[in-house]
Amino acid sequence: MPGSGKANPSCCGCCHAFWVFTPRPFVEYAEARSPMPGVHIMVSVSTAVVAMALCQVQEFTGLGYDVPCFGVWYPAGTASSAMPLGALGTGFVDITSAGTFRDSTVENNWLKPRPVPAGCGFSLLIGGQRADLFPNMKPTPGLRFWGHYPAADMEFGNTFGEIEVYARAYAPLIPHDYELSGMPAAFFRFVMMNRGQSPVAAEIAFQWEAAHAGETTQNPAAIEAISNGRQWKGENGSYAVAASGEGWEITPGSPGANTIRVQSVRTLAAGEKAGVVFALAWYFPAWTSSDGEELRHRYADAYPDAAGVMKAVLPRAAEIEKRIIAWQQPIYLSPVPGLLKDAIINGLYILPRNSWWTSDGRFFQSESFTGCPITETFVCRFYGSFPLAAFFPECEKATMRSIAAAQKPDGEIPFGFGTPAGSRSPYYHVQHPIVSPEFALVTWRNAALWNDMDYLKEMYPKVQAALRFAMTLDKDGDGVVNEDPGSETGFPANQYYDVWPWWGTSAYTGGIWLAALRAGEEMAKRMEDAAFAAEMRGWYDRALKSYDDKLWTGSYYRLYNDPEHKRMSATSLTNALCGQWFAYAAGLGEILPKACIRDHIEAVLRWNVAATPYGAVNGVRPDGTVDETFPDHSAVITIGEVWNFCAMAVHAGRVREALQVFTASYGNILLLQRTPWNIPWSLDRHTGAIKWGINYYSNTCVWTLLHAIDPATCQRLAKNDLTLSVPAAAAF
Template sequence: MCSENSRIGEVMAKFVKVRFRGFKNIASCVKYEYGEAKSGVPLGGLGTGSVVLGSDGSFSASTLRNNIRDRWNPRGSFFAIYTSSGGKSQCKVLGNYLYDPPLQELSYIFDPSLKSETRIQSLEYYGHYPMVDIKFEVEPVIVNMQAFTPFIPGDSKNSGIPAAIFYFDVKNVGGSPCEVSIAFSWGNDIPSQGKQLNRFQSKDGIRGLFYTAEGTRDSYALIYLGDAELTYLASWNPYTSGTGFLPAFSKEGRLPNVASSEDVDYRSPAGALAAKTSLKPDETKTLCFVLAWYFPNLADSSGAFLGHMYSNWFSDAWDVARYVAENLDSLYKRTVAWQDEIYGSDLPYWLKDALINSLYSLARNTFWIKDGRFGHSESFVSCPIMETIVCRFYGSIPMAMMFPDIEFNVMYQFAKHQRDDGAIPFALGRPEFFDRPYYEVQKSINSSEFVLMACRDYLWTGDKEFLDRIYPHVKKAVYYAKTLDTDNDHVVNEVSMQYYDCWRFYGTSTYVGTIWLACLKAAEKLAQIKGDKTFAENCKKWFNAGLKSFEEKLWNGEYYSLYNEPETGRASDTCLGNQLVGQWYAYLIGLGEFLPKDHIISVIKAVKRLNVAATKYGVVNGVKPNGKIDYESHGHHSDSITIGESFCYAATCIYAGEKDLGLEVAKKTYENIALNQKTPWNITWNISPVDGSLRWGTEYYSNMVVWTLYHALTGKLFSHKQ
């Protein structure tokens, strides 16, 4: 990374150009110093659970045990590095959760020589989900660690492996030969009333530690791959000085080869491996560890069994580790390949980072259960609802590009739960249910958005089987949505909340209206493909009538007013930042322009004058014609920047020919996240227009909509046939 021999601590820009191990192209990535990022890359795949590897080198916020909200900072889980050269040796710890309380508060339990500087506190951190590169120095060795979980567009199975791989490239930059040892310790936190057991074993061509517990099938495996000298310690107490991991490791970089924890009388024993090698001056070697996990008894919110998809493929964590070891070269190269493609493109540097890292939500918010169903929560932590359709309308774009099999899977679930009257549910269940759909929430847009996603998925894949299965549900959804036109103007009315669910609109609104008009264009397109002439003609007729009413009620000469209800006199001339949302989706899925082009351009300029000008950090949702922010909503929905909506406006600008404006808006939106807030792996739903600070929502699903910018700029889909 950077200059291979560059010393830690050099002053560098936040966005830097680096060359990561295994990559052909130079990457554009944000460099964080020690502990600087407020979030970290989650190591985990599709529906596997994950553990965060943070910018201080610590493991934290683990959900590996199916604890999706009660997240756990795994005790006794960290790396240690030993070096020896010229008669001088030292031992350092990478990470902060060696103990609870943190390591620095208990440094007295170590060898006295380790008191003052036990932890590595100077490093460079580069996150690019599902990979993390960390560079640090323990004299005379520079260490480049690269951790990753397999993630391969077009290969959902190999993107759903419950494992993480850790490469350590160690280089001797001193003038004398040296010894270096890397130790990896992991705590046995398997929930059990019985005994937790760690044991060292050499089996199935791999060697390492296997962690189990009585009365459960749960397990971990920690293995080393390579020919370095391997020593092990199956048990040490991460809560007290106990048998003492560091006192043993710090002497010679070796562990005492204790093969089992069977005789210990404490809970949650940690186990460790140490791989030791020698280096000539200027020599580099690689040490590799694999951590695998297996917690097959995932349950829904009632406690009913759901299971994990990965339990259909593997029998335990050792089996997972064996599979990874046997297929590591392919898994690694294919994970690198899609990122390398992005880094090698002519996309803006900041967008490359935004695209790659947006996918972290797939590790933090997804279930892939034993019977094959997949679900992406709106946010397991802040708004736990399984597959909120109004969030997947935005956030499912990269899934439709990269994993169409899973995208179809979710769409079939919505189709299965379609009500007899044609209504599409708002979600599959709340909080973690796949079979408790509900319908009345945001029903003004649910069915229309289902139609748009169905059209997108077919047009992007050409999968005839999918179209044949989904088309009857599309027709029913359109007929149902049409019943929500309560004033007979051929535009769906505000009969419920919509996406801004703390900001009430009335009558005909620009947000709901454009989504409905786009829905009719999508339904007409699918009807034409199916040869359903009558339905296609009806959709066209309804669209023409609806567009006429929409223009008459909402166009004010510069932009579309927020809403208008002539029957009651309720109306708002607030300018909505993403008022062209339906037109944006039509651009995205190839349906062209259905609003007058001069109106599209006028709206883009009005939003620039009002909503963009009102902040330095994106697009404010609601702004009055006089330039004042609209504060009429609850929950800051009108007076905030919704991050995904800013990306949508930016993409609409690009589609409509205003590329520079679109890129300017998207850039400052993402730079606030990555550079100011330092939360690229925990992007909220909305932020303050005053200072860009985070307002509400944790790890939000909908923000993967940033992938619309890839499509807007390239005119292509990101390949799912790698």
């Protein structure tokens, strides 16, 4: 990948060990070339120029990193979305590209994130120059913002004259570390260097207003002194702020009944560098699910209040920052394109936005608390649970055990656990033709990823029952699970595209079934269950023949075919081979003939990809016209579907084309829409703008694209092996 990673030539040599260097922008983007040699972008020059006017894709050296980083430095306030500061099940406070706080769910207001009060933010007075980072204030001129979840960096440019100021906000998301990753806290490190010839005074104050937490209380809140900080404590929970920094005079205070504050002051000598860390901790231990269950946070078992959290986390602030860098560096060192590195890292933002982690060990994610709130929609976890399984396997096991415990006696797996935020209301016969087969596939993926026979033995009877239930949905006896719409009108559609009815045998649902049969066979072999393995192989052979007979056109797989009722669609679906995507990602290899996979990919590139400059349209006919029959699903871009297609295409040998499509897709999100921390379900094919659904669980399927190109890095991360090695050159 091009880019120097060298220091700004106008900067003195000593900044090499301290500063973030001015990077070289990829101006080629506007010239219809990608930051990947030889790959052409499918974004029009006019829209690319608009994007480049707002922000630039860059390679640079980040503070504390030993390898070049890649991302976007948004000018202050220009990103459309804000990055959440939070970790597993903790809730979040998000931070905008202006360096100000915006919304919060830390008080368990999962479904309705609230704007933080106006009194939450930072004041900086350095060398006589002032900058205030509070909600609703104008962005600080010259500030730039780089988000790399769970961290966000801010450069203040010339705001403070000869005093260079840099800040990093971060949350404690550390793969494989359950203790740190469950801490309800965020950190804010400020580093400054005096480039002038005279000493200057530096003063930074952090203030938090707890207005929302006090709105319903009958008793007045208490403000308590803690080490280098203050705690606000109300009936339902508490907040704490504190600071730590060698050579700083730290003064806590409480300027209002619901406001806590900590101020750090020092003098910077000429040429001196200094840093100080602030922290915010929160503690709101209990809430009630939408179906009436009283729930308690996992973190509530470890700490008595926000002060207890602060006592535990502030001394570990430097360790946490170093460990964030440590897990991100192998990704930045990977030979994959820079845009993919950014998508991989920032895609994990969905964990604090959508997760619960309860004191009894359950772990749940919502399809989208703020977009389509359903707890653990299985068809979304089928796409989006890959990084959870790799980085937090105990959380993945907890979720799968909850799902398995809710299996019906006939073997059916629940679609979800309730809406809008249910925890104990599993419901069934919704998208049932794919849910139970997907349960089998996810179980296989986990067992294979972890090489965990104990887990497989525990889940195997559940898998067998789920597959036998799915067999009952083969209504015409051809070996393939059939579509099963909820009425003669086709609604609900009962598959992933739930407002786009299909009939008979479909490429999407049938392909998932083929993959599930192969997974069932492999699990049976590991369990030394020869009879069930043979049964699965028999079903697979019969199903594959029927799938081919009904759906293969000679050059691609049609959307569906229902010979009994003479209903057929010739539409090409971008992610028609979803089952093949998962089979590749889970190590099952080809479930369809290689030549057919190759030709189908070519058809999608020819029709679906050509129908939009922003990825691929879900449904396109062989004449190139978009399928408008059910336009909210058939005529839009579904991001997860595009990225799954890209991953599958890489496995099938179409690396260059896959990366071209991905670059158009994520380039739109990152540069044109400027919303890497709010990736929706679907986009408008004409404009690339959000069409429906926000903050979607399923989009972390992008990790399967990294796995397709660079499986070695994925495997090392899954094993928590963070050693750095020079990657092999990429052949893009």
